[in-house]
Amino acid sequence: MSTEHVVDDLSAYLDGEAAAPENIAVHLRNCPECAHKYGELKKLSEQLRTLPAPDVSPAFLTRVMAQAREKAPRKQRLWFRFAVPLALAAVLAVVLIGGVFYVRSTPPAELPPSVIAMDKPTMPDDEIAIAELEAEWGVGEDAGLYEAEYSLGVEPEPSVDEMVVGLANTEWFDVLASNWETEDDVDTMLYALDDEETAILEQLLRAYAEEGRMI
Amino acid sequence: MSDWELVTQARQGKMDAFAELVRRYQAPVMQFTFRMVGSAEDAEEIAQDSFIRVYRHLERLEPKAKFSTFLFGVARNLALNFLRDAKREGRQVTQSLEASAPIGSDAGRPDRTARLREMESAIERGLQLLSAEHREVLVLRELNGLDYESIAQVCECKKGTVRSRLARARNQLRQHMAGDIGDLV
Numbered sequence: 001m002s003t004e005h006v007v008d009d010l011s012a013y014l015d016g017e018a019a020a021p022e023n024i025a026v027h028l029r030n031c032p033e034c035a036h037k038y039g040e041l042k043k044l045s046e047q048l049r050t051l052p053a054p055d056v057s058p059a060f061l062t063r064v065m066a067q068a069r070e071k072a073p074r075k076q077r078l079w080f081r082f083a084v085p086l087a088l089a090a091v092l093a094v095v096l097i098g099g100v101f102y103v104r105s106t107p108p109a110e111l112p113p114s115v116i117a118m119d120k121p122t123m124p125d126d127e128i129a130i131a132e133l134e135a136e137w138g139v140g141e142d143a144g145l146y147e148a149e150y151s152l153g154v155e156p157e158p159s160v161d162e163m164v165v166g167l168a169n170t171e172w173f174d175v176l177a178s179n180w181e182t183e184d185d186v187d188t189m190l191y192a193l194d195d196e197e198t199a200i201l202e203q204l205l206r207a208y209a210e211e212g213r214m215i
Numbered sequence: 216m217s218d219w220e221l222v223t224q225a226r227q228g229k230m231d232a233f234a235e236l237v238r239r240y241q242a243p244v245m246q247f248t249f250r251m252v253g254s255a256e257d258a259e260e261i262a263q264d265s266f267i268r269v270y271r272h273l274e275r276l277e278p279k280a281k282f283s284t285f286l287f288g289v290a291r292n293l294a295l296n297f298l299r300d301a302k303r304e305g306r307q308v309t310q311s312l313e314a315s316a317p318i319g320s321d322a323g324r325p326d327r328t329a330r331l332r333e334m335e336s337a338i339e340r341g342l343q344l345l346s347a348e349h350r351e352v353l354v355l356r357e358l359n360g361l362d363y364e365s366i367a368q369v370c371e372c373k374k375g376t377v378r379s380r381l382a383r384a385r386n387q388l389r390q391h392m393a394g395d396i397g398d399l400v
Binding site: 011015044048049051052054056057063069 | 238262263
């Protein structure tokens, strides 16, 4: 066995990855030269493992998670989009309570047309009834409703305002609003608010004031 | 909870699950990237980028191998890109290793002798003198504890190649250290 071959085999033997470890073990007992080389490799391995690990910055995790939230897939962005204003709404309840006099003394703000549309159907009763039946039976699902809305020239997709108000009146609200746990979470959400999300929050608060509800 | 169970939860939008994966692997990945690029600052940036890239591709990950193998593979590619760019731009990355000393916290190791520190410095210098393909297998094996199969997956080569590269890497490192500190080795 050549010196080079011995070195190659000893390295794998040291790692427990040699093809025939029992043969190498026997060879090492009978070959002082290879045993010496094996000793050197073992010592080198021990020295390598004493190298200290680099310090990981305490902010490492925070930075990674902040970037991950920014780059979250669309599905998660949608969740975030609603969780942020809803959670913020809960936090700003204090502000609402403090400004309750202002809210009560000010004429109710007008809700966006799309919100009003939820309360005042734009379709004839019979078309709504058909659409509801289709949805209930799972036949036309939402298609019938959308087609009917199209025929009236109304935007078929539910607006953000409609979704927010809808969410605020469902069990989802509690689920979403409970997704923040610490002040840091709320801070993160506050910083993440863009103009559109701020507008959604304002609409939500107005809707709540209109209904005389508190969060 | 296993890595893949955390991945499944992270796919569902549970950020805490992904945060747990980061906690588990931030130190090993930092260890690897630091030994590859030789600068703590650059290593941290590469490590962070590795986690972000993995996060962006969570949907595409399949549990055919260990999660850590995939993560180290991303970190390895980013580290090699960094070294390639540094070489092209004429930046000397090995100098920053010495400039960044001490590595880790010596305050917690009052028993560390000057001789040991000298040995560590010699190993660090020796590692930086190895080629990237030899350094990566040695670091993954000795400092990250990966087996040959995992190293082969990370480095996108055959298991036999890992075996021969490791043997050469150890031999070269010993030669560098012998030339550096002589009988201390």
